[in-house]
Amino acid sequence: MTDVPENTAPVALACEGLRYAFGETRAVDDLELTVRAGEVFGLLGPNGAGKTTAIRCITTLLPVPAGMVRVFGHDAAKERMAVRRLLGYVPQQLSADAGLTGRENVELFARVFDVTRRERADRVARVLEAVGLTAAADRLAKTYSGGMIRRLELAQALVSAPRLLMLDEPTIGLDPIARTSVWEHINAVRAATGMTVLVTTHYMDEADQYCDRVALMHRGRIHALGTPHELRSELAERRRAEGEADPGPTLEDVFRDVAGRGLDEQGGDFRDVRSTRRTASRVG
Numbered sequence: 001m002t003d004v005p006e007n008t009a010p011v012a013l014a015c016e017g018l019r020y021a022f023g024e025t026r027a028v029d030d031l032e033l034t035v036r037a038g039e040v041f042g043l044l045g046p047n048g049a050g051k052t053t054a055i056r057c058i059t060t061l062l063p064v065p066a067g068m069v070r071v072f073g074h075d076a077a078k079e080r081m082a083v084r085r086l087l088g089y090v091p092q093q094l095s096a097d098a099g100l101t102g103r104e105n106v107e108l109f110a111r112v113f114d115v116t117r118r119e120r121a122d123r124v125a126r127v128l129e130a131v132g133l134t135a136a137a138d139r140l141a142k143t144y145s146g147g148m149i150r151r152l153e154l155a156q157a158l159v160s161a162p163r164l165l166m167l168d169e170p171t172i173g174l175d176p177i178a179r180t181s182v183w184e185h186i187n188a189v190r191a192a193t194g195m196t197v198l199v200t201t202h203y204m205d206e207a208d209q210y211c212d213r214v215a216l217m218h219r220g221r222i223h224a225l226g227t228p229h230e231l232r233s234e235l236a237e238r239r240r241a242e243g244e245a246d247p248g249p250t251l252e253d254v255f256r257d258v259a260g261r262g263l264d265e266q267g268g269d270f271r272d273v274r275s276t277r278r279t280a281s282r283v284g
């Protein structure tokens, strides 16, 4: 499905016919996606849908063997460094070093991203403040809770002042209070900077609450796309037409409707995701 939203903001991310296969497995299969500048865009889908693979292609960690990925007009296959400079990325795996303090962790990223020496201390202090870690900045990361680790990783990704922030399951394994806190910090930075956010999550309630638009991905492709409200309304409408009395479908109902039986076949159900992030428990 090609998406050209009415939103006239510049295109932050465009994937056209993106494909990536691991041997016989087509992890990403003709992916078409347009994310506008300033959006919080949710890429949803069951385990194995291809979300992480797509993110790795966009972040240039995997090549783009077929199709096109553009980040603010830069071709991810041909202009890898230009794309990397525009991106912040928080992967599913742990990216913070438990043996360093919060501040040292962020400083490391600032150096990797060539933040000038003159700017560095100030920039590091600002992102630590933006994620609510100023008071804990000089404690070792191994003393942090899972939620603090996630916010530290957010600070690491923010220190290069990215225009597109990519978050792969930023709240997995966190308690509801920590989840809310992570989202509040993401939203505050987005409001302050106009940054675009692409996020994957298995939590439909979060997607509904915090994403401007969502795409439901299944077997490498986008099967539904719109605002959470639009997707819920479409399903409600369809169910009414079929004579089904429905109190109002949730985004989870939409997800089940789209993915259908495929979920069971794959053995992956977003509600059954128990793959609690190792990082938080290991370090937190």
Ligand SMILES: Nc1ncnc2c1ncn2[C@@H]1O[C@H](COP(=O)(O)OP(=O)(O)OP(=O)(O)O)[C@@H](O)[C@H]1O
Binding pocket: 022, 025, 026, 027, 045, 046, 047, 048, 049, 050, 051, 052, 053, 054
């Ligand atoms: N390194 C790899 N080698 C072989 N197959 C892989 C590899 N990484 C992913 N795959 C396969 O590619 C498909 C897409 O996986 P991917 O991790 O992108 O899905 P996902 O939507 O991010 O899943 P999850 O929600 O569990 O993170 C799956 O069938 C997966 O088994």
